[in-house]
Amino acid sequence: MAFAPAILIGRLVRVAARLRKRGGGSAVPGLVVNRLAPRFLSATLAGFPQGLVIVSGSSGKSTTTKMLVAVLEAHGLRVFTNPSTANISQGLTSALLERVDLRGRILADIAVLEMDEGHGALIAPQLAPRVVVLTNVMTDQIDRFHDSEKVAGMLGTIASRATGSLVINADDAMLLELAAHRAPGTVIAPYGVSQGVLAANPRGLGYAQTAATRLAQRDGTVVTEVDGRSARLSIAGGEHPITLPARGTHYAVDAAAALAGARAVLGADFDAERATTSISAVAPVFGRGEIVTVRDQQVEFVLVQNPASYQLNVDSLEKGLDQLFFAMGSDVRDPSYFWPVDSSSLGRVAVVSGSKADELALQLRYRGVEVGAVDHDLAHAIDTFLALPAPRTGIKTVIFTADSMRRTRAHLGLV
Amino acid sequence: MTADLTVLTVFAEQTNVNGDAENALVLTARARWAGFSAQRVDWRLGDPVPKGRPDVVVVGSATDPVLPALLDALRPAATTLRRWRDAGTRILAIGTGWELLGQTIHLDGQTLEGLALLPGRAVAGSGRVTDDLVVDSPFGRLVGFENHLRDVVLPAGSVPLGRVVYGRGNGSDDRAEGLVDDTVIATHLHGPVLAKNPALADDLLSQVLGAGYTARTAPAELVDETARAARSVIATRLGLSATDVA
Numbered sequence: 001m002a003f004a005p006a007i008l009i010g011r012l013v014r015v016a017a018r019l020r021k022r023g024g025g026s027a028v029p030g031l032v033v034n035r036l037a038p039r040f041l042s043a044t045l046a047g048f049p050q051g052l053v054i055v056s057g058s059s060g061k062s063t064t065t066k067m068l069v070a071v072l073e074a075h076g077l078r079v080f081t082n083p084s085t086a087n088i089s090q091g092l093t094s095a096l097l098e099r100v101d102l103r104g105r106i107l108a109d110i111a112v113l114e115m116d117e118g119h120g121a122l123i124a125p126q127l128a129p130r131v132v133v134l135t136n137v138m139t140d141q142i143d144r145f146h147d148s149e150k151v152a153g154m155l156g157t158i159a160s161r162a163t164g165s166l167v168i169n170a171d172d173a174m175l176l177e178l179a180a181h182r183a184p185g186t187v188i189a190p191y192g193v194s195q196g197v198l199a200a201n202p203r204g205l206g207y208a209q210t211a212a213t214r215l216a217q218r219d220g221t222v223v224t225e226v227d228g229r230s231a232r233l234s235i236a237g238g239e240h241p242i243t244l245p246a247r248g249t250h251y252a253v254d255a256a257a258a259l260a261g262a263r264a265v266l267g268a269d270f271d272a273e274r275a276t277t278s279i280s281a282v283a284p285v286f287g288r289g290e291i292v293t294v295r296d297q298q299v300e301f302v303l304v305q306n307p308a309s310y311q312l313n314v315d316s317l318e319k320g321l322d323q324l325f326f327a328m329g330s331d332v333r334d335p336s337y338f339w340p341v342d343s344s345s346l347g348r349v350a351v352v353s354g355s356k357a358d359e360l361a362l363q364l365r366y367r368g369v370e371v372g373a374v375d376h377d378l379a380h381a382i383d384t385f386l387a388l389p390a391p392r393t394g395i396k397t398v399i400f401t402a403d404s405m406r407r408t409r410a411h412l413g414l415v
Numbered sequence: 416m417t418a419d420l421t422v423l424t425v426f427a428e429q430t431n432v433n434g435d436a437e438n439a440l441v442l443t444a445r446a447r448w449a450g451f452s453a454q455r456v457d458w459r460l461g462d463p464v465p466k467g468r469p470d471v472v473v474v475g476s477a478t479d480p481v482l483p484a485l486l487d488a489l490r491p492a493a494t495t496l497r498r499w500r501d502a503g504t505r506i507l508a509i510g511t512g513w514e515l516l517g518q519t520i521h522l523d524g525q526t527l528e529g530l531a532l533l534p535g536r537a538v539a540g541s542g543r544v545t546d547d548l549v550v551d552s553p554f555g556r557l558v559g560f561e562n563h564l565r566d567v568v569l570p571a572g573s574v575p576l577g578r579v580v581y582g583r584g585n586g587s588d589d590r591a592e593g594l595v596d597d598t599v600i601a602t603h604l605h606g607p608v609l610a611k612n613p614a615l616a617d618d619l620l621s622q623v624l625g626a627g628y629t630a631r632t633a634p635a636e637l638v639d640e641t642a643r644a645a646r647s648v649i650a651t652r653l654g655l656s657a658t659d660v661a
Binding site: 139147148149333334335336337338339340355358359361362363365366367374376 | 431432433434435436437440441444478479480545559560562605606607610611634637638641642644645648
């Protein structure tokens with residue numbers, strides 16, 4: 001009952017925050033409770049009978065977490081997880097407050113949490129996750145993290161807390177290096193892609209450093225084929241087809257991470273057939289290739305998180321799309337690091353928006369991409385874009401960074 | 416080299432984390448728009464230095480952990496680089512790329528010898544600076560972004576690129592930023608500094624291509640208008656004017 005007062009206060013704050021701003025204020029209750037009861041987060045996360053799973057890395061966290069939850073639920077586990085928008089400490093606490101009883105318990109067998117690298121490294125020392133799943137190290141948010149070595153260091157802090165298994169991407173040289181320095185007794189569960197899959201991505205998979213060799217099928221979970229939304233994976237020597245939530249090799253890699261993570265959690269109870277079937281049914285996370293009907297038309301939403309995901313997403317778009325919208329917002333402190341991305345295959349972007357619209361338009365124009373209009377007012381720009389005639393090829397496609405994604409969702413009433 | 420303009424990037428796989436190597440794209444694009452042939456040559460880590468003297472060498476910023484390896488890779492080419500510079504090759508050096516070509520680098524408590532191709536000692540500063548950088552220079556008000564750990568001490572008599580209006584720059588008391596002389600532009604303005612500040616690009620291109628070079632082409636005017644808007648947004652956010660009032 002030690003946390004009951006803090007939990008009650010947190011809930012009151014939540015009610016107050018929601019009265020003030022509908023649908024908003026999700027981080028505030030967590031902020032208050034973390035201040036009142038600093039041990040609430042770690043104590044609650046230590047209370048799950050089958051332990052805690054942490055998913056972190058530069059990109060692919062949200063999709064991997066969603067897939068892993070789907071596989072574990074398909075195996076009959078009751079899973080507590082956090083929404084992808086609540087992957088920093090106050091958001092995590094807020095998510096726990098939603099479900100916790102006054103004794104500080106949550107009715108679930110296991111927790112699977114997506115964690116931001118920086119915040120994860122800060123709170124990891126208080127946690128004892130059974131399984132840690134790491135996706136990759138990419139050049140990401142340079143103004144915050146400075147260099148990929150620092151990101152690898154933060155992921156190393158999280159990884160060092162794993163009591164059971166460390167699930168790592170064997171194509172990422174920095175994660176391999178980190179696994180070599182794991183705590184004694186931690187089991188390594190690797191996943192990766194075949195040589196053929198890597199060769200089909202001439203620009204690579206976006207990792208800061210790609211490993212020199214590929215993972216042998218007998219040694220882990222391996223993506224052996226990707227074709228649009230279809231992929232094949234080798235799991236414990238058996239071949240399994242899966243359907244991806246959206247086009248792109250990176251989603252197949254997310255699936256391999258989730259499957260390797262599920263095997264680490266479930267052990268002998270892991271059923272590859274059941275696991276791949278449940279992964280194939282996972283819907284895309286918003287902005288990760290999700291197609292939504294907005295104002296009577298289909299629109300695909302694509303989130304750009306860092307240069308690697310910008311490049312991967314541009315390369316995986318259907319060719320010849322002629323109704324594109326691209327917004328870059330204030331989450332990108334300095335767009336400089338997006339300049340190496342070859343965006344020329346976009347051809348033409350009808351509307352460029354966001355608070356960094358001019359810098360984005362500058363990069364696109366130097367890459368030979370035609371820019372129709374630059375409109376700083378995101379809501380107005382979205383309205384203009386949706387009012388444009390239907391595209392000749394494919395469907396209207398909206399590319400955005402995280403801040404513009406949030407504003408776009410709010411403007412369009414997408415929850 | 417057969418093209419009118421050859422731009423060499425150095426170890427772009429490590430020195431393009433901020434997009435610095437894409438200044439080669441800016442130079443070649445602008446030269447082509449003005450009717451010149453232009454090529455970008457990438458000198459890859461592990462390869463011998465490419466043959467043939469380039470017109471411009473671009474050395475961008477790498478992260479600190481790889482600097483010793485880059486120094487080792489550059490050292491055998493020091494004589495070649497010096498010969499090129501003496502023969503008229505222009506050098507654009509950005510962030511730690513400048514530190515590599517400079518005199519010394521203070522790194523993890525040690526002092527490493529740079530290539531001594533450019534003036535400047537990279538010394539311990541007062542902590543990492545990651546913010547906008549605005550500089551008044553003979554090329555007008557330059558707007559960009561800086562992200563560096565060390566300060567640069569210039570020898571007496573060196574001419575900085577300009578004076579800091581907002582930001583840290585070289586970190587000296589006289590608010591100097593960068594370095595400029597007949598052959599070199601060195602700066603902390605990282606990323607597409609030549610795209611955002613085309614006056615710098617045009618000065619460089621005029622020196623290499625001569626009076627036949629012009630920025631008055633339709634594509635250049637379009638990107639320069641975009642760059643002007645980008646500079647204006649940043650300057651306004653900082654409470655500054657986008658143009659040099661002096």
